[in-house]
Structures are given as C-alpha cells and as structure tokens.
Amino acid sequence: MSSNNVTVTMPDNSTREYMQGTTGTGIAEDISKSLAKQAVAVKINGKLCDMSLSIEQDCSIEIIKRDSEEGLELIRHDAAHVMAQAVQNIFPGTQVTIGPAIENGFYYDFARNEPFSTEDFAAIEKEMHKIVERGDVFVREEWDRKEAIAYFKDKGEMYKAELIEDLPEDEVISVYRQGDWVDLCRGPHLPTTKHVGTAFKLLKVAGAYWRGDSNNAMLSRIYGTAWRDEKELKAYLTQIEEAEKRDHRKLGNEMDLFHFQDEAPGQVFWHDKGWTIYTELMSYMRRKVKSKGYQEINTPQMLDSRFWQASGHWDKYRENMFIIENAETDNPAALKPMSCPGGAQVYKAHLRSYRELPLRMAEFGRVFRKEASGARHGLMRVQAFTQDDAHIFCTHDQLEDEVVAMCDLIKEVYTDLGMAESITVHFATRPEQRIGSEEDWDRAENALRKVLDRIDMKWVINEGDGAFYAPKLDFVLEDAIGRQWQCGTVQVDMNMPRRMTLEYVGEDGERHVPHMVHRAILGSVERFLGVMTEHYAGKFPLWLAPVQCVVATVTGKADEYASEVYEALKAAGIRAELDIRNEKINYKVREHSVQKVPALFVVGAREADEKTVAIRRLGSDAQSVVGLDEAVDALKKEARAPY
C-alpha cells in the first residue's frame, strides 16, 4: 500500500483503495452513479459524517442513502436549519438557539420579542421551499473558539455565543454555511439544501424555556414534520388525524362516559357508562389483590397539618396539596395527596411481630393533588383520583422477593387488561429534593437494581426522577399520540418507616424498623382508564364494555319477543339494552356501532317465530343466526372477567 493511498472497508467486508483525501462523494461516485445520487452522508468507522469529509486514513465506511432511517433523521435536522434560515430572512432580529430532529420531525427554538403565530407558517414554508430549491451546499468549517464567540456576539446571537462558551475546552467548534447563512452545528448535514426535499410541513408554535429551565427566558418554538416524500408526509398527517379520533376526551363525550366542567377543574363527573367500566375494573383489582394475600384498608381523606409535617409532605409537597382552614384547632388540615402516611397508621395500630411480615395492605384511596393549570389533561392528569395503592411492610430479607412479586403482579394485571405489550419500565433514582440518608438511598436503589435483573422487562434509567422519599420503578404507557404516562409504580422506601416510627418485634425480641414498599398497579384509576380508552379506541373488551349487548328490533311486530331476549340477557348478568325505537334497522346498527357496543342481537318476525337472534359483532358486518339460549350462554361465557 503506497503512503498516499487509503484502504476503505465496505459493509460487505470487501476493500477498496483510494487516494488519501478522497471523500464519501468520491467513493460513492466510484461505486455507481445511482448510489452517488442517493447518497446523503457517510458513516466512517461507525460515525456519521458529511459526504464532503476528506478521508485520510484506512477505515470502514458505509454510504448512507436518503431513504434510510439515518437519512431521514438528517432530512429532519436539515429541515430545522432551513427553517431557521427562512425565519431569519423573514423576521430579521430573531435569534436562533437550538433546533434538533425529533421523532417524526424537528423543531427550532427562536428568541424574538414577538412570538410567532401559525399564520406566519405559510410565509415561512414558502421561504423554506425557496432555500431548498436553491440547493445551497452545506459547507463545514471549523472555527477558533474565541473568534466564533465574537462572531456570534457581533451578529447579536447571544444564545449561540452562550452555547459555544459552554462547550468543553477541547471540543471542535464547527459551523455550517448554507449559502450566506451560518449556524453553529455539530453536523453532519446533507450535501445540499435541495436534499431536504419538499415533504415538510410546519405544525405548531409553542413556548419553550431556554435550556428547559423555567427560570430562563421563554423562547418561541416552531414544530415541523419532514419526510422523504409527499406520500410519507401525507400518511403521517392521516395517522395523526386517526390518532386524534382515539382521544379519550372525545370518546368519553361521544360514548357518554364522563364529563368535566369549569366548577371542578381536574375532577371527573363520571356518567353511568363510564362508572360501569370503572367499577368493573375496581372489582377485578380487588379480586386480584385478595388472591395475592393483601388485606384492604381505608384511611381518612383530610388530616391535620402536623401529621403532614411528620411525614415530610408539608416541607416537600405542600405546593401540591389542598389546604383547608380549620378554626377549631388553629392548624390547617390538608386533603391527602398520598395514602402512605395514613396506611402507616394502620400498621402502627398494633405492635407488630416479624411473624406478620410481609404485611400487604391495599388501599384504593382517593387522593387530591393541586396541579399547575397547564398540567391538567383530561383523565390523564386530574386533581382528584383513586390510586390502587398498597404498602408492603417487610424485613430486609424479604424485600427483594416482595418487589419481584409486585412486578410480576403488575405484569399479570396488564396482561389481563391487554396492555402488557405497551409497558416501558423507568428506573427513577434519587432526586435533588429528598429526605433521608445517602446510605438508605444506596440500599434502596441497589435493591431495585437487583430486581431489574430478575424481571424480564425492558427498562430505561430515569436519573433523578425518584420520589422525595424513595427511588422507584415506574410502569409507563403511551396515549394515542405517543405521549407517555406513568401508571404503575413500585417504590422502595427506607425513609417513611423511620419518620413515622414504624417497628416490629424481631425473632430476637428486639424492635426493628421495617421496610415499606409503595406500589400501585394501575396507578391512578382515572389515568389508566384514559390510556385504556385510547388503546382500545373505545372498543373495550366485552367484560368491561358498559353496554355489552343491545337487542334491536327490525319491526314493531318483534317488540314482545325482543323484551324476552332482553330479559334473558339480564338474567344471565349481561349488561344489555333494549332498542325498540321506531327506527330502521340500519339506523340502529349504525348508532350502536358508533357507540362501540360489542354485540348486537337483531330480532324481527323471523327470529320471533324461530326463537333465535341474528348476531352482529362490533367490527364486522357478518351475521349469524343462533338459538336464543345458545346465544345468551355464549355471550355470558365470553363476558367473564379475566379473573
């Protein structure tokens, strides 16, 4: 190998020789014209780089095409840059900050005295198309740190200057030029702005804090989506529309499940149908935990502030508590935001022996939490809700097995509810605001780490996101449009037992402090039902469906028989409705389908004569005529709850 040649290894392990200083573009062109045309970046030794980067040493390379996943991410990243240039062209004096690619698109945060409005989108998009059409080459330059800071300061780009100042000393300061526009960026980029294509669309404006800190200035963020071609863009926009139809707030209204009103922000008015689902789910949970050796308790909703001082909530959580004047005692009281301190009192009601441990106490407690006005969100984030809470008091030796058993129980329940596929576990470690000793936090976090090794579930770490008293495993689900909601949770608490002076008498006759594990399976019943509604698009499993079967008549002549069918269903414990309205069968079928009723028994003169029903199931237009008794039996069997 001559000294000014380099050997590059292709993904198939074949090698090629090139002159030192060749580029991704050079290699792509050498391999084939069509490849060169599709190439947008190059991976050198696994690192994504510009096509124009000169290659000085032997390496392995992979040409990244525009239609690959990585290509798509570059399109989105560059769309953000193009948007930033467009915005600065149209609105001089706007400062640019950061603008990354995100899932399905991109955003860019701008600092401008006047915020943007969606009415500005047309003009910005038009300018973006111009920039793309022009096909400016993205040119990478590496600048001296001081000069870069001076340059951006001079341009009035204070945020960019701050970003550079905060970069580590040894970091290369790279900027990219596109035409006459320059932006600080790590790169890499597409070869030219033309490669961005035209399949992008600006979607929304929103405020966002500089560096995600609410103490900082609020910037103006513009979100957009970008795809490889118009077809993908259109598919995405359609998908969003479809997802919006599954919104639990919309379905809750349409299906007459619940409502909200101004006088009770963040609190639910449950209607009969919604409450039916709610109580069915609760009954299931009660059967479930009873079978796992839990007792069930219930504790007060309103407790004296001194109680919350002892628990630590008064210090760390008061902002989120509803506080009530209490003239009789001079002390305010507060609605409970959590059930744990109350549960601890039940534990303390007796002197406990190690023989009683582990002691598993479930409490379906209604808790109240004052939420920031912008945080409330349908059933997902309310101010009054029921937690399917439980507290397990155990010895240190029992801890790990107990926590594993809880995780197994959570998995079991989610499987029964058809939600198991959607879980992600978040391991949330000690937060800045916390109580207790570092040793206790170490022990608690280590216990959870061991548990994670033993349960077969995918998990991610969520540094610093633990509760103020304990680290936790959160079981997170997603709503229709991909927002994440914490549902189940398991928290290993070494603090509360000490603060609330819990003890048990050990085998040695001495008093010891038990461990306390907090756990919720559904989390908030309200939130869980919100997620579930979106998951099933309102088509709940038969055992949860508020109306399981409607008996609908084709003609008034069948009214009497229809009542007979209806009574048979009721007698079998089916939640049934009778529809003998003076309407055509088409009308009834449509209405009950829209209402997501799982089973429709249609009866007319024929069925009345033959003592049958014509069954139509939700989601299918097939019909089957079945004898009445048989139909009722089958539905009864199918409607049984999972446990």
Next chain:
RNA sequence: GCUGCUGUAGCUCAGUGGUAGAGCGCGUCAUUGGUAAUGACGAGGUCGGGAGUUCAAUUCUCCCCAGCAGCACCA
C-alpha cells in the same frame, strides 16, 4: 406557572358593532323498515364570567375562569 390559541343550542361548528344560524341530537306526527343515518314539522341560546369604549357589544379593549398544543412540573 410560562408561550400561543380557543370558549356561540345537549354535541360539532358557522357568523355579525344594531340582542344569532347550520348539521346532528331532542320532541311530535307519518312511515313497519332486514344490518352503518326514512321524511315532515317543532322546541331549544343571558354567544364562558366581569369591567371598559360606544347611542348600541356576542362582535372592539382589559381582567378573570376553563379548555387545547407545547414547555416547565408530575411524590
């Protein structure tokens, strides 16, 4: 809490400086129809709340409340 947007009939929404309209739903009547909307007629609104500008405010301005999207928060 912050930024932007929204609030009109039970629901979805149109509209206007001179106290309002559609579709669906609801009621009545006719129709007895076989698997996703039968027809006609009718009832129904303090235009989120308060203040201001104006001869006149649902419409313009300000404040408050609630909701929507995002940010921050989420024990």
